[in-house]
Amino acid sequence: MTFRQFAYHNVIRNSRVYAAFFMASIFSVVVFFIYSMLMFHPNIEDQFLRNIAFSGMLIAEIILIIFTLFFLFYSMSAFLQARSKEFGILLNLGMEKYQLNRLVFLETMILGFISITVGIFFGFSFSKYFFMIIQELFLLDSLPLYLSWKPFALTIFVFLSLFITISISGVVFIRKKEITQLLKGYWKSDGDVGYKRWKAIMGLAMLFMAYSLVIFSVFHMQIWVAVIIILLALVGTYLFFTDSILYILQQIRKRKQFYWHPFRLVAFAEASIKIRENSRMFFVVTIVSTIAFLSVGVVTSFSTFTAQYRATHPVSLFYSSDWDNPFEENHLMQLTNQLQQENLSYDLVRFRLKKQTSSNTREVVNIIRESDVNSLAISLKYPIITLNEGEAFILGSAQYKDENQSKEQFVLEESSVPIYIKGNYNYPIFPAFAMDTPIIILNDLDYLLVTEPLAGFGIEESNATFYTFHVSEWLRTKDIGAELDNIIVHSVGTSNVNPNPFYFENPGLNYSIIRATFSLLLFTGLLVAAVLLLAAGSFVYFKLYTDLEKDKKLYDVLRRMGVTEPELVKLVNRQLIPQFFLPWGLAMVHSTFSFFFLQAFWVDLAAISIAMEMLLVLIAFTIIQVSYFYLIRWRYIAHIRAS
Amino acid sequence: MMSILILDEVSKVYEGKVAHLAVNQLSFEVEKGEFLAIMGPSGSGKTTLLNMISTIDTPTSGELFIDGTNPINLTKNDLALFRRRHLGFVFQDFNLLPALTVEENMILPLTLDGQPVETMKRKVAILAEQLDLTPILDKRPAEISGGQAQRTAIGRALIHEPSIILADEPTGNLDSKAARDVLELLTEVNKRRQTTIIMVTHDAIAASYCDRVLFIKDGQYFNEIYKDDRRQTFFQRILNLLSLLGGNVNDLSTIRLS
Numbered sequence: 001m002t003f004r005q006f007a008y009h010n011v012i013r014n015s016r017v018y019a020a021f022f023m024a025s026i027f028s029v030v031v032f033f034i035y036s037m038l039m040f041h042p043n044i045e046d047q048f049l050r051n052i053a054f055s056g057m058l059i060a061e062i063i064l065i066i067f068t069l070f071f072l073f074y075s076m077s078a079f080l081q082a083r084s085k086e087f088g089i090l091l092n093l094g095m096e097k098y099q100l101n102r103l104v105f106l107e108t109m110i111l112g113f114i115s116i117t118v119g120i121f122f123g124f125s126f127s128k129y130f131f132m133i134i135q136e137l138f139l140l141d142s143l144p145l146y147l148s149w150k151p152f153a154l155t156i157f158v159f160l161s162l163f164i165t166i167s168i169s170g171v172v173f174i175r176k177k178e179i180t181q182l183l184k185g186y187w188k189s190d191g192d193v194g195y196k197r198w199k200a201i202m203g204l205a206m207l208f209m210a211y212s213l214v215i216f217s218v219f220h221m222q223i224w225v226a227v228i229i230i231l232l233a234l235v236g237t238y239l240f241f242t243d244s245i246l247y248i249l250q251q252i253r254k255r256k257q258f259y260w261h262p263f264r265l266v267a268f269a270e271a272s273i274k275i276r277e278n279s280r281m282f283f284v285v286t287i288v289s290t291i292a293f294l295s296v297g298v299v300t301s302f303s304t305f306t307a308q309y310r311a312t313h314p315v316s317l318f319y320s321s322d323w324d325n326p327f328e329e330n331h332l333m334q335l336t337n338q339l340q341q342e343n344l345s346y347d348l349v350r351f352r353l354k355k356q357t358s359s360n361t362r363e364v365v366n367i368i369r370e371s372d373v374n375s376l377a378i379s380l381k382y383p384i385i386t387l388n389e390g391e392a393f394i395l396g397s398a399q400y401k402d403e404n405q406s407k408e409q410f411v412l413e414e415s416s417v418p419i420y421i422k423g424n425y426n427y428p429i430f431p432a433f434a435m436d437t438p439i440i441i442l443n444d445l446d447y448l449l450v451t452e453p454l455a456g457f458g459i460e461e462s463n464a465t466f467y468t469f470h471v472s473e474w475l476r477t478k479d480i481g482a483e484l485d486n487i488i489v490h491s492v493g494t495s496n497v498n499p500n501p502f503y504f505e506n507p508g509l510n511y512s513i514i515r516a517t518f519s520l521l522l523f524t525g526l527l528v529a530a531v532l533l534l535a536a537g538s539f540v541y542f543k544l545y546t547d548l549e550k551d552k553k554l555y556d557v558l559r560r561m562g563v564t565e566p567e568l569v570k571l572v573n574r575q576l577i578p579q580f581f582l583p584w585g586l587a588m589v590h591s592t593f594s595f596f597f598l599q600a601f602w603v604d605l606a607a608i609s610i611a612m613e614m615l616l617v618l619i620a621f622t623i624i625q626v627s628y629f630y631l632i633r634w635r636y637i638a639h640i641r642a643s
Numbered sequence: 644m645m646s647i648l649i650l651d652e653v654s655k656v657y658e659g660k661v662a663h664l665a666v667n668q669l670s671f672e673v674e675k676g677e678f679l680a681i682m683g684p685s686g687s688g689k690t691t692l693l694n695m696i697s698t699i700d701t702p703t704s705g706e707l708f709i710d711g712t713n714p715i716n717l718t719k720n721d722l723a724l725f726r727r728r729h730l731g732f733v734f735q736d737f738n739l740l741p742a743l744t745v746e747e748n749m750i751l752p753l754t755l756d757g758q759p760v761e762t763m764k765r766k767v768a769i770l771a772e773q774l775d776l777t778p779i780l781d782k783r784p785a786e787i788s789g790g791q792a793q794r795t796a797i798g799r800a801l802i803h804e805p806s807i808i809l810a811d812e813p814t815g816n817l818d819s820k821a822a823r824d825v826l827e828l829l830t831e832v833n834k835r836r837q838t839t840i841i842m843v844t845h846d847a848i849a850a851s852y853c854d855r856v857l858f859i860k861d862g863q864y865f866n867e868i869y870k871d872d873r874r875q876t877f878f879q880r881i882l883n884l885l886s887l888l889g890g891n892v893n894d895l896s897t898i899r900l901s
Contacts, residue, residue: 260747260753260760261757262754262756265747266751270740273742559723560699561726564724565719
């Protein structure tokens, strides 16, 4: 058996111990690789898309790397701790320190090599599915699987450096220990659950303050408070796990009436030891889960925003033309041709606008016809309107009463048509930009009576035309009128002045960009969150595994003392539940309060309720966590029974 | 006197690639209130025997009665309850739960049985006084000496007033002073409470505290001797028998490598 074989056998024969670790690191390689496949994809021609894809993936990759480094480092040192007895024996048998270092280095590299190979293999196999999802999100024509050295090189380079860093740090870890210390086994616990009372109280106080500040912010939003809240919550969470929770448990343990109970006695005592030993891990898991919940929550709330966007921009294509627009015919031809080319069926409604002066406000109003509005309303599935002669609706939510005269009745001055405003037709059939001038809907007969031009203008000059295209497959219109959109975007920019004699808006295009961006963020966020959760879960599993020897002995004693099997399961439950659900529960509370804060913050930006999305996210994560708990408990009980 | 433990032609075979006969047609009885030591060289089947009496292992053939009950007739659940109420255990490495205080370790069997807190408080107070543990009741196992730890373990074995206490090398991890204390305590418990104690040991000194020593070899009955007036001469007779047992001196060491 050569030295290398020895290292190899150590890894392969311990594969059960390494299983969770392998799973988490392979998954992390898979996700990293898939992201880099998208990052380097040659077929994404669209500059904008390319930017989103590249920067989104880059951020995701960086988060992934940082976290993976942390995860690997933590698991590796826990592994070495668990195996310290074995190392002690090896050193006792006369292995030199440099040989032991080499052994650890080799083992880590074997682990890394297997993780990278398997990870890239699965990553490459799944990237086609990933591309299919991206294709669906961005409504791209095709996003084929491609072969390029770049994603491979990036993944191998990044993870190889990660594993080398980890193996070196592992070597440093062992070097510091004496043989006798190693032989004794690192993980022997003396049952110490020491805590500092002032720290415990401070931890609780800080959490309480953070939460109070959140509630305070709901009423008085101040953005700098967020920084204080985050700091308080971070330190508070840390102290909560290192001291507060132990303090609380100690208080419970003083109440014998409650504590001296068949299961509570062992479960509470064991739980406090486990929490004491793993407090830092719990802290990290809590923060990571909070971030994961939050990022997914925030991103889902963006989709609420897009949903609202869609509701406020129901018309697929909008083209308006002033009277002196020389391109009108040309542009319309272009649009209809493009629609035909894309095989999109559409309903076109043409609105002839007539300008008049209102006797009420002395301002210019635009007049449109009831029948035109109704034909658009039918396609958009909005309620149709019925107007009698002399009656009118105001489009949108504009006030039609003059402050002084409060008259609902006025005259269109030039043509002397008296009208009575019946109410508002508050449906966004035109984009906001086209509604600068109040628009009044008249009965068809009244509309015909409006014959005189606007005072000071010719009959031609007091007319304009709106074209609305309703396309039922409106998500596919993103390529229609791209040139027109370009002209408008470039000439209007962020100002509110349109120098062109025409205006064009394609909500389908805008929508598709927003939707794609946020969907991509959501998707990326979900994958990162999944990696984080998996890693967090494997931490817990791993800790359980290293404590297994100790726990087996404990359960053996209890079994001899007459604990029945169902009681044993209950005991295990009571011991495992805090380990799984304490960090998770605190993360839930944290995220709930963060959501409150975001909600308060968001309300200032746009009137969107994100409560529903948050609830869904929290429920989804709960389901994942519960199933993970059952999975791990099943393995754990199987191991304990096996003794 | 009635027998509290009866073994009738008990055998235990471990199946496997190489079947192994750990206990071979062993028969003996233990009287109520007796303090019995079981001795034998390593691999003589002592642990298997103790496990069968502990009801966590079942004989392959033969019959075993504890307090008139044959554990083989009980379901797994009832067996656990039976152990909980009728048996007390003392281990070589104490096996106290590190997370619990001395007091909590002692009351553990009672809490498992869901006894009222008042009863537990009363019992633990009396027992701690007897075992001289009162001052350290709130300490954790890591903070007390080996002798104190074993006394705590004895307290845990006694608190539910079991019919039999099973002790597996109770002095194996203790220095000679602490070992003597523990043995004197066990003797006292045996005399005063009339508790039956079965102790497996390698240590001739420990065995010399008992009423009777049963020797087994290769899973079979070898011999037994009863105590006489002086512990010193009993100890000498035990040593003589051990040398007859054919083990070499190393087997008699008080230190067991584990």
